[in-house]
């Protein structure tokens with residue numbers, strides 16, 4: 068039994084490893100898993116393909132880890148549930164491989180146009196997007212059939228929290244609304260970071276279980292939740 072680090076009427080945070088905490092969540096109890104995992108592709112992400120730990124073997128190792136928590140996501144999700152997971156172009160092969168291993172198919176790749184262009188190099192183009200893979204359970208359905216797969220949403224938040232991978236609350240709210248979770252439905256984020264998914268869920272009248280391994284980010288998430296109200300740009304989407 069893992070003691071909650073934080074709990075209020077709608078949000079519970081566990082300061083724990085996702086692979087320890089996910090198995091404690093009841094099977095078939097969750098409407099959506101919305102998360103932004105560490106990419107853990109080691110030397111590949113650092114661009115050093117010549118390194119011993121780089122290349123395809125490195126990618127396959129991380130695919131094993133991804134498949135392990137995808138299986139847990141599959142177990143906790145309802146038959147009508149969905150998993151939305153942030154990624155970038157380098158992690159797509161890992162996401163695809165892990166999805167096949169876990170038996171949870173990727174049914175869309177959402178392009179998030181960050182309306183901001185990062186620094187370039189001589190061998191690559193300047194990055195301006197990230198992706199969110201949608202993995203759907205057999206009974207999942209998006210009621211509004213016209214939702215496109217490219218979304219524009221400013222990367223910056225009104226008041227940055229200090230977490231290096233913080234995502235915009237408004238973007239996550241849009242994901243939660245698209246996933247058509249019923250009022251009071253349960254969302255899980257196994258890699259909570261600064262608490263963005265929990266804030267977005269609570270602001271929409273949903274419940275959220277967040278798991279985060281590092282105490283400093285649990286503390287940050289708890290203090291964001293305790294502050295309550297969202298800024299106008301966090302609500303807009």
Ligand SMILES: C[S@@+](CC[C@H](N)C(=O)[O-])C[C@H]1O[C@@H](n2cnc3c(N)ncnc32)[C@H](O)[C@@H]1O
Pocket residue numbers: 083084085086102103104105230232233234235257258259260261262263264278279280281284
């Ligand atoms: C990409 S960040 C998430 C950022 C978040 N979306 C936000 O808006 O702040 C991934 C988080 O996963 C946490 N993490 C890494 N490995 C973990 C594990 N095995 N179990 C739980 N959390 C983990 C990291 O500490 C980090 O805060």
